[in-house]
Amino acid sequence: MGEFDLIARYFKRPARRAALGVGDDCALLQPRPGTQLAISSDMLVVGRHFFAAVDPRTLGHKALAVNLSDLAACGAQPLAFTLALSLPGVDEAWLASFSDGLFALADAHGCELIGGDTTAGPLNICITVFGEVPVVNGQSQALLRSGAKPGDDLYVSGTLGDARLALDALLGKISVAPEVLAQARLRLEQPSPRVALGLALRGIASAALDVSDGLIGDLGHILECSAVGATLAVDEATALIAACSYSTWARGQFVINLSTDQQRTLVLCGGDDYELLFSAPPHLRGAVAAAAQVSQTPVTRIGRIDAEPGLRLVDGQGARLPHTYASFDHFA
């Protein structure tokens, strides 16, 4: 099967929202009047972002999910995406599963594939995603990293640390009961982009981003872009490791046994969470709760924004913890 048959068989579907989809030199996209396009690119490399033997269906899901997560962090409504794919060869079963996983998530978000590229080479998936953000009275409604203000509450959605827990277990670094690994692995391989929450937080969150490299490092981006500091309640964050509660609940006993420091490391430095981290003024706590409810996404308050620069970690008693945690960096 040649390159163009491959595209036609696995990736070409009729354009719905786009003016022109797959099959010409360019796709054509016409944003609605009064909107702007939010655009983000993420590249996934074999052996780096995923194991070569990963189920291609979950890989198709994840490749799009990490991009949709960026739209969510901007409060953008997903519209469309391009897919550039480097493949070591044509494996039809692999392609069928990969495209199934990809399109299942795309369809769930009304996000259509409008173009891309296919080439031979080491497995590499690069998706560029497009979303729509309203512009009201000349003002973009996008959620940015730069709007956090001293006194704002700091929130995170969902759970934290489970993807890294799964990765460490798969790498043999820690030992985890099979039923716990199965749950945690879903977070690693099939993250749920928090698109509905991002949309619901427009006009409420003062700053937002998605947690992909680890809570500490990503919070650092908000602090830097907003020129503020923060105090992070580490025990509140650590309580968000789903695997710990699951294991307790599942068998009436702890089936994983992580030290406090291991738990803190998972949550603060773990990465691959794809949860939204955001700030909002305290008088909007009710609005944040309503946004969580309407989007059916749990949200937990884990700290506050300070005028004083820097990040302070405190435990459940409010005592300062040493800050020795670092986020993931591809080149550090």
Added chain:
Amino acid sequence: MGEFDLIARYFKRPARRAALGVGDDCALLQPRPGTQLAISSDMLVVGRHFFAAVDPRTLGHKALAVNLSDLAACGAQPLAFTLALSLPGVDEAWLASFSDGLFALADAHGCELIGGDTTAGPLNICITVFGEVPVVNGQSQALLRSGAKPGDDLYVSGTLGDARLALDALLGKISVAPEVLAQARLRLEQPSPRVALGLALRGIASAALDVSDGLIGDLGHILECSAVGATLAVDEATALIAACSYSTWARGQFVINLSTDQQRTLVLCGGDDYELLFSAPPHLRGAVAAAAQVSQTPVTRIGRIDAEPGLRLVDGQGARLPHTYASFDHFA
């Protein structure tokens, strides 16, 4: 140097046209009223699209050029691009040259870098490019592959076959004098996207695309999308190999000696030309010539569109040639 320092040092510049550029979860782009966005992605893989030892400045140029060529083929005005880059490590000299070459071409076309991704992995460059196309009375002015009509003339811009000549010489498959290789190599490593010609052909060309996989195969896309056939004047096309005229002219003698069949193969199957192949009705020959002049881009008539399906190759005497040529396919 970490990932974010790398981006800040080599790839972050202030946004000019975009509402928001590099540094948040998404970039924000607001197309002007009455326009639509043309979008295209191309991925370049080391060892496949370029040699590992290639001058990084020319690689930066080429990675963007092949994408701008897709905008040119649509008649779109370049606006912006995203860059996803997988790097085996941080080589500052390499990055400085790569970004120099990239931005020199970007600036020449007023096309700004608005976002992207950086990761560790085998060298891979994925660019997604955005251009603007006017919509007049609800009708897109984009040049598509699908509008060729029987009786239309068939044209190609510039020269053909030189990039493949350089590749074959660098691979040691043919022997070429150094001064000829130097010229041909420019076509392989630093193609000039025909953006000005694409813009000038709006409203004139009935169909267009850029020649990247070889003349025969790319012409096949126009024929398929337009449901027409064509007759291609092979000798007219073969006369467009710049290296052949250059070598004659440079030393008063042939410094490369290619058989007719070798020349035909270079031109018909060569690939990496990044010239525009387009059709236009015969009554617009004057307009095509004017578009060539205003864009300072040579254009040559090399055939005509037929109602009869299929592609017919003819020589300078109009005699049919056997059609045994195939285009580049990554998986064939």
